[in-house]
Amino acid sequence: MPADIYLNVAVGGVLTGLVYGLMALGLSVIFGVVRVVNFAHGEMMTIAMYIAVTLFSAFHLDPLLMLVPIAAVLFAFGYVLQAGMINAFITRPEHSQFLLLVALAIIIVNVLLILFGPDAQSVQTSYSFDSFQIGPLIVDATKAYAGIAAIVVALALFVFFRSTRVGTAIRACADNYTGALVVGLDVKHLYALTFGLGAACVGAAGVMLVLIVDVTPPLGPAYTLLAFVIVITGGLGSMPGALIGGLLIGLTEAMAGLLFTPSAKSMFAFAILVLVLLFRPQGIMGKRTTS
Amino acid sequence: MKRKSPSKTARLTRRSFSAGLGAAGFVAGTAPFNIVRAQGAALKVGVLLPRSGVQAGIGQDCQRGVDITAGILKDLGLPALQIMNADTETNVETARARAEKLIGEGAQLLVGAFDSGQSSAIAQVAEQKGIPYVINIAAAPPITEQGYKFVFRNFPTAGMILRDAFVDQLQVFEITGGAPKTAVFMHVNDTFGMAMKGGIGAVMPKFNLPYKIVETIAYDPAARDLSVEISKAKATGADALLMVSRLNDAILLTRELVKQRWTPMTILSMGPGWYEDQYLKTLGKLSDGPLSFVPWYDPNKKLSKQLEAALAKTHAGVNLNVNHVYTFEALLIAADAYKRAGSTDPKALADAVRTTNIKDNVTIGPGIQFDAKGQNDKIVGGTIQNRGGKLITVAPKEAANGKPEWPLKPYDKRG
Numbered sequence: 001m002p003a004d005i006y007l008n009v010a011v012g013g014v015l016t017g018l019v020y021g022l023m024a025l026g027l028s029v030i031f032g033v034v035r036v037v038n039f040a041h042g043e044m045m046t047i048a049m050y051i052a053v054t055l056f057s058a059f060h061l062d063p064l065l066m067l068v069p070i071a072a073v074l075f076a077f078g079y080v081l082q083a084g085m086i087n088a089f090i091t092r093p094e095h096s097q098f099l100l101l102v103a104l105a106i107i108i109v110n111v112l113l114i115l116f117g118p119d120a121q122s123v124q125t126s127y128s129f130d131s132f133q134i135g136p137l138i139v140d141a142t143k144a145y146a147g148i149a150a151i152v153v154a155l156a157l158f159v160f161f162r163s164t165r166v167g168t169a170i171r172a173c174a175d176n177y178t179g180a181l182v183v184g185l186d187v188k189h190l191y192a193l194t195f196g197l198g199a200a201c202v203g204a205a206g207v208m209l210v211l212i213v214d215v216t217p218p219l220g221p222a223y224t225l226l227a228f229v230i231v232i233t234g235g236l237g238s239m240p241g242a243l244i245g246g247l248l249i250g251l252t253e254a255m256a257g258l259l260f261t262p263s264a265k266s267m268f269a270f271a272i273l274v275l276v277l278l279f280r281p282q283g284i285m286g287k288r289t290t291s
Numbered sequence: 292m293k294r295k296s297p298s299k300t301a302r303l304t305r306r307s308f309s310a311g312l313g314a315a316g317f318v319a320g321t322a323p324f325n326i327v328r329a330q331g332a333a334l335k336v337g338v339l340l341p342r343s344g345v346q347a348g349i350g351q352d353c354q355r356g357v358d359i360t361a362g363i364l365k366d367l368g369l370p371a372l373q374i375m376n377a378d379t380e381t382n383v384e385t386a387r388a389r390a391e392k393l394i395g396e397g398a399q400l401l402v403g404a405f406d407s408g409q410s411s412a413i414a415q416v417a418e419q420k421g422i423p424y425v426i427n428i429a430a431a432p433p434i435t436e437q438g439y440k441f442v443f444r445n446f447p448t449a450g451m452i453l454r455d456a457f458v459d460q461l462q463v464f465e466i467t468g469g470a471p472k473t474a475v476f477m478h479v480n481d482t483f484g485m486a487m488k489g490g491i492g493a494v495m496p497k498f499n500l501p502y503k504i505v506e507t508i509a510y511d512p513a514a515r516d517l518s519v520e521i522s523k524a525k526a527t528g529a530d531a532l533l534m535v536s537r538l539n540d541a542i543l544l545t546r547e548l549v550k551q552r553w554t555p556m557t558i559l560s561m562g563p564g565w566y567e568d569q570y571l572k573t574l575g576k577l578s579d580g581p582l583s584f585v586p587w588y589d590p591n592k593k594l595s596k597q598l599e600a601a602l603a604k605t606h607a608g609v610n611l612n613v614n615h616v617y618t619f620e621a622l623l624i625a626a627d628a629y630k631r632a633g634s635t636d637p638k639a640l641a642d643a644v645r646t647t648n649i650k651d652n653v654t655i656g657p658g659i660q661f662d663a664k665g666q667n668d669k670i671v672g673g674t675i676q677n678r679g680g681k682l683i684t685v686a687p688k689e690a691a692n693g694k695p696e697w698p699l700k701p702y703d704k705r706g
Contacts, residue, residue: 005526008551012518118347120539122573129549129577129702140518140550213515214539222513257519263480263509265519 004136009258010251011139015147017250019208021243022150023223024230025157026201032237033174033194036086036097040105042223044199047108048074048206049215050116056123063123064145067207071153071200078199083192090191105220112217120214128211146208153204154243157197161239170194174237202227229269233276235286244284248272333373334629336622337393339403339413344381346406348538348569349614353405353427356618359601363619366597369626379409387412394420399635400628402621405614407431414442423628423641427621428614431486435666441641443665445620445654447586447672453490455672456561456584457498459686463582463674466686467697470501471530471556477520477544478535479512487535487561505529512537521547530556534581536564542573549577549702556698557582568610571680576706578677580699582685587673588616589655589690598653610682616653623649624659655690 027041038044051070052063063070081104089097130141161167173180173190180187213219226249231237234245249269256268276283338357341350357374364371375398379386386409390401394416401417401424404410410429417424418439426434426444430452435444447455464470476491478484488507506527510520521544524532532555536544541564548554558581564570566583588595588611598619599611628643629635649659656671674686676695683693 001523001526005522009519009522012522016516119569122542124573129546131550131552133552138551214542219515222515254519258523261509262514262517262520262523263511265514266511 002136006255006258007136008138009254011137012143013251013254014247015140015143015250016212016254017247018147018150018243019143019205019212019246020226020230020250021234021246022153023202023205023209024227024234024242024246025154025239026198026205027227028231028234028237028239028242029157029201030195030198031231032239033170034082034086034090034191036090036195037101038195038198039098039101039224040108040220041202041227042225043105043108043220044074044077045202045206045209045223046112046215046217046220047077048203049210049219050112050121052207052210053121053123053215056125057121062125063207063210064149067149067153067204070207071204074203074206075196075200077196079192079196081199082195083188086195087188087191105224109217109220112220116217118216118218120216122214123210125211142211146211149208150205153201154239157201158239160197166190166193226269229273232283233273235283238283238285238287241283241285248284332635333371334625334635335375335397335399336372336625337375337377337390337396337398337401337403338618338622339377339379339386339389339393339401339409340618341381341405341409342376342378344379346381349405350378350381352612352614353618355602355606355609356427356615357622358605359598359615360619360622363594363597363601364623364626367623367626369623370629372622372626372629377403379404379406381406381409383408383412386410387416390416391420394422398422399637400425400625400640402427402618402625405429407434410434414439417441421637421641423625423637423644425621425624425644427618435664439665441637443624443644443647443661443667445624445659445661445667445670446617447670448666449486449490450494451668451670452584452586452672453487453494453561456674457494457500459584459672459674460500460559461498462686462688463695463697464501466688467695469556469697472502473505473527473529474502474531474533474559475524475527475529476504476507476533476535477524478507478509479537479540480509481512481537483562484509484512484535491533491535491561502531504533510540512540514540514543517543518547518551520544521551521553525551525553532558534558534560534565535562536560537562538564538567538569541565541567541570545570545574545577552703554699554701554703558699560584566675566677566682567612571610571677575680577702579679579705580696581677582695583675583677584672585675586613586617586670587655587675587684587690588613588653589673590684590692591690592651592653594651595653610680612682620653620659623652655687 027038030038048070055061055066089100127141132139169185170190173187230245230249231242234241252268252272253265257265340353375393377389377393386404390413404413405428407429410426411434418441424442428446430449432448478488508520560581560583565581571578602611624647628640632639632643645661647659652659655673656669659667660669662668673684675682676685684691685695
């Protein structure tokens with residue numbers, strides 16, 4: 001096999017992994033602060049994908065230009081969801097939260113089926129079939145744009161959490177719930193903001209992913225599972241961990257497909273998860289906790 | 292304005308209502324023993340299709356074949372059919388239950404069900420109940436190897452499909468004067484893909500094909516990204532892609548071929564995907580060129596033209612395809628048998644189906660006849676090529692309405 005094929009496949013895997021990472025980042029942010037596992041994560045991403053498809057087919061609006069507005073819509077959806085529903089479940093047993101979000105996921109899938117039907121839908125922009133050739137390296141243009149956008153969104157999120165007062169307040173809630181209440185922070189509002197930010201992340205990831213894959217309503221559960229694999233590998237609650245986990249899974253799937261058999265790509269991603277759970281249960285970037 | 296008293300205006304008394312109800316019950320109760328009726332009434336045909344579930348799109352496409360049937364049967368002077376629709380939900384057990392329900396509701400003949408598993412389940416019910424069943428689409432050979440007396444299949448078996456595909460490939464290579472020397476075999480790893488892989492492995496050596504398979508790549512039909520698969524295929528430097536795929540993966544693979552700047556000499560598809568309307572509409576000019584070796588219709592036959600016109604009238608912009616054609620022919624067989632049997636008696640109907648001899652049909656081959664096993668073994672497969680959003684039949688020669696364009700036009704030179 002020619003040597004350049006390894007490079008081509010690796011670059012493709014890294015770019016896809018960046019988008020996976022952004023998607024998982026939303027899940028990690030929500031869990032890291034609110035301590036609620038969003039089992040409707042992939043389904044929320046399909047909502048963003050369908051908004052992008054609808055805007056493109058109705059008004060020819062490029063998904064990349066619509067990234068910020070669609071992320072804003074998902075932010076609002078996430079905020080309302082947390083403020084209106086999930087906040088009431090924060091102090092309830094974990095199985096109640098689990099059932100609530102699984103029910104929400106099932107509702108989203110079925111509403112999308114009713115609205116859009118079972119057929120796959122896609123967006124074909126003017127650059128859908130473009131690729132860049134740099135010597136022997138051929139880079140898929142849509143993957144490159146999606147990967148760059150994922151880096152920009154992730155950086156913006158890091159800056160928000162590190163450099164703004166609201167971001168610092170949210171981190172305070174994550175570190176010490178009682179302490180945050182004592183100093184007078186509006187924790188429920190901050191939780192809703194965090195869930196909104198997580199939803200915006202997955203919305204942005206959905207907009208980028210719709211350039212790479214076709215969307216169908218049942219796509220959501222598959223991506224929820226993928227997001228879990230990534231955040232557990234990277235470290236649940238760790239933002240850099242989510243990105244590193246995404247990169248690792250994207251690269252592993254690509255190289256496993258090349259070196260072994262493409263139909264066993266997912267198997268290798270799960271094998272990594274098993275190894276992490278066995279030898280570093282807190283994840284690559286996660287902190288070891290003592291009970 | 293005064294409302295009239297019901298007691299003074301109604302002619303129906305409680306006693307007469309009870310008597311009527313009793314009579315209706317008697318008629319209903321004896322109906323199963325009184326199924327031989329004078330012809331004139333429409334034959335009740337239960338049409339079982341996967342109208343929901345994974346195969347919903349295909350089931351709904353088959354339904355288009357049902358939609359255009361009534362007018363054509365009338366033109367042909369055949370008796371009318373009363374269609375009783377049922378949804379198998381792409382599920383074997385549901386298919387079985389729906390078949391039983393249809394028979395319970397008075398269906399006198401069954402048609403369906405696109406899928407081999409679902410068709411097998413319906414065949415068991417039909418045989419048990421003694422109701423004729425005409426399979427529209429299902430390729431698994433065992434269905435007509437069970438010694439059934441009421442089950443008939445007007446669709447080629449997997450072996451026939453593969454045989455005809457290789458025969459046609461040789462014919463295409465002869466017509467074009469070009470042939471690949473190497474090929475990469477890519478296939479979905481579901482039941483259909485694995486069965487085709489086994490079949491190709493068994494049948495291919497019997498034909499003196501000019502190419503050898505240098506790599507076999509199996510992939511998940513639900514895969515969201517097939518870039519690695521195409522990278523791997525491209526790296527072999529093979530002349531041709533031999534495909535067994537579905538619709539979504541065919542679209543994904545074509546996108547990757549374009550992005551990875553690889554145009555093989557030809558794409559030879561032995562299954563669905565590469566000729567379907569959604570493939571043509573989604574990819575536009577990029578969909579041109581692949582050759583699909585599939586059960587098809589003869590575009591030169593009179594009834595084919597009639598069917599194309601009827602479909603254009605009811606479903607503008609939809610190309611006539613295997614789903615429409617074979618579903619239509621199943622209903623044609625039912626109407627023809629009913630006309631000759633002159634009765635709805637299941638045995639008489641089954642005997643009439645068994646002696647079917649329709650020369651003026653749609654699919655490629657001499658016509659519709661069934662062997663002792665209930666299989667139409669006269670069906671011949673076809674080769675079609677996508678060109679400008681239309682499907683041109685390029686082989687076999689006797690059914691062709693165009694010559695194959697060869698080799699595949701480079702993707703980057705299509706404007």
